[in-house]
Amino acid sequence: MARGALVDVVAAAVDGGVRWVVLREKDLPRADRLALATELRQILAEAGGTLIVAGPDPLTDTDPLYDPGPLDDPGPLDAPGPLDGAGPPDGADTADGGPVTDVASAGRSRVALHLPAAGPYPPPSADLVGRSCHDEAELRRLTTEDYVTLSPVFPTRTKPGYGPPLQPEGLAELIRLSPVPALALGGVETPSQVRACVEAGAAGVAVLGAIMRAPDPRQAATTLTRAFEEVATPPKPLTRHSPTATTTTGLRPTVPTQGSSLTARSGHGRPQPSTAPTTPTKGET
Numbered sequence: 001m002a003r004g005a006l007v008d009v010v011a012a013a014v015d016g017g018v019r020w021v022v023l024r025e026k027d028l029p030r031a032d033r034l035a036l037a038t039e040l041r042q043i044l045a046e047a048g049g050t051l052i053v054a055g056p057d058p059l060t061d062t063d064p065l066y067d068p069g070p071l072d073d074p075g076p077l078d079a080p081g082p083l084d085g086a087g088p089p090d091g092a093d094t095a096d097g098g099p100v101t102d103v104a105s106a107g108r109s110r111v112a113l114h115l116p117a118a119g120p121y122p123p124p125s126a127d128l129v130g131r132s133c134h135d136e137a138e139l140r141r142l143t144t145e146d147y148v149t150l151s152p153v154f155p156t157r158t159k160p161g162y163g164p165p166l167q168p169e170g171l172a173e174l175i176r177l178s179p180v181p182a183l184a185l186g187g188v189e190t191p192s193q194v195r196a197c198v199e200a201g202a203a204g205v206a207v208l209g210a211i212m213r214a215p216d217p218r219q220a221a222t223t224l225t226r227a228f229e230e231v232a233t234p235p236k237p238l239t240r241h242s243p244t245a246t247t248t249t250g251l252r253p254t255v256p257t258q259g260s261s262l263t264a265r266s267g268h269g270r271p272q273p274s275t276a277p278t279t280p281t282k283g284e285t
Contacts, residue, residue, distance in 0.1 A: 016218035022053070111127050153184045154188060168200045189210040207224060
C-alpha cells in the first residue's frame, strides 16, 4: 500500500508529527520482523516516539518467550491499526505520545503491544498495552489494557465492505462505555473526519491509507495533526493502572508501515505519541 519504502514512509510521517507506530508484518520471518522493529524503534526514539508491536511477541532483542499460535493471528480486526480505518499496509503502526518511563535506563527497550479482540486475555505484561475493540461486548472483556482502538468509524478503501461503520455517533457511544482512552480507527482520511472523531471523544486517531498512499507522507501527517490540534483538549492519561503519569502535550499522527497502522494519542500516561492522527497498515483492526 505504501508508495515508497516502508521505513522511509514511517520516517516521513514521524517528521510530520507522528509519534506512535504499530508494527504488523506478521508474514515476515521473526528475524526479519525483529530487524525492522529495531530500525523503526531508532527512528521513533530520536523523535521521542514509541513503536507498538502487534503482539503478543514484543520483538525485543531476546528470543520470544511464547509459543506462536492462533492468538498471534490478528484476524480481520487486528490492530490500529491505532489508527486510520483505511486499512493498514504491511509493516508497522504509529502513534503519537511522549515517553513517560525511561525504560532504557533499566537496560531494556520499552515494551509496547497491541492485541486483537480475540486475545490473549489477560494481556501479557508490558509498558503499554492496547486492544482492538469493535463493540460493547469486547469492551467489557478488557482487564489491564491501557487503551483501545474502536473501528471501523468510516467506510474504508483498504477493506471494502468492512463494517458496518460506527460513524461518529456510534464511536461516541462506545467511547462512553470504554474504561480506557480510545483511538478512532477506520477510514479516517480527511481533516474533517479527524475533527469529527475528536469531537466524539476520541483521545487520538489512527490513520493508514491517508499517509501510506500519500505522495508526500510528511505533509499528509502534518495536515492531519493540525486538524487534531484544532479541536483537541488537554488529553487524559492513556492508562488505567499507571500510578504516576508524566504529561506531555498534544496528540500526533503515527505513520504505518506495510501491514501496520499509525496512531495518534494524547501525551499523558504511558509512552504515547505527540499530537495527530495515526494510520494503520494492512490488517487494520
